[in-house]
Amino acid sequence: VQLVESGGGSVQAGGSLRLSCVVSGETFDDGAMGWFRQAPGKEREAVSCLSISDGKTLNTHQEDFVKGRFTISRDSAKNTVYLHMDDLKPEDTAVYYCAADDRLIGRCSYGPGYYDYWGRGTQVTVSS
Numbered sequence: 001v002q003l004v005e006s007g008g009g010s011v012q013a014g015g016s017l018r019l020s021c022v023v024s025g026e027t028f029d030d031g032a033m034g035w036f037r038q039a040p041g042k043e044r045e046a047v048s049c050l051s052i053s054d055g056k057t058l059n060t061h062q063e064d065f066v067k068g069r070f071t072i073s074r075d076s077a078k079n080t081v082y083l084h085m086d087d088l089k090p091e092d093t094a095v096y097y098c099a100a101d102d103r104l105i106g107r108c109s110y111g112p113g114y115y116d117y118w119g120r121g122t123q124v125t126v127s128s
Contacts, residue, residue: 001025001117003098008122011088015126019083021098021119027079029055031101032108034115035072035083037094037124044097048072048083049108061109088126095121 007019019035034049050072051058060072071084081098099115 001100003100003117003119005096005098005119005122008096008124010125010127013089013126013128015088016084016086017088017124018085019096019098019122019124021081021083023079023081023100026102027055028052028100028102030105032104032110032115033074033081033098033100034108034110035081036097036099036112036115037092038097038121039091039094042094044112046109046111047096049110050074050081051104051106051108053105059107061107085124088124090126090128093124093126095123097121 002024003021005021032051035047036044037047038044048062048070050060057074069087073082098119100117101115
């Protein structure tokens with residue numbers, strides 16, 4: 001299983017970006033996919049995730065610090081998960097990682113240690 005993120009970049013505060021994560025090697029009809037981020041000197045933290053059941057998105061979860069600003073979505077035909085980020089803030093600066101696991105059923109709000117498959121990350125830099 002391979003996950004490849006794209007879409008990162010540098011924006012000013014208040015700007016928007018859309019991250020993409022393409023999954024190859026397996027079709028996740030059941031399981032969870034999520035976005036995590038890691039800022040310099042900090043631990044990797046969850047951002048947003050979605051749970052998949054029988055090929056359909058069952059539910060989504062967003063951490064409080066991104067609610068109302070970030071939206072996670074999935075295109076099953078493209079085996080791709082997106083993270084649309086609006087109203088970006090300097091504190092959103094981090095490397096953003098996509099993760100997936102086909103054992104997490106019914107919910108997705110698990111810590112990074114529960115996810116088996118990871119991408120290499122894409123840098124998001126927000127300037128004030």
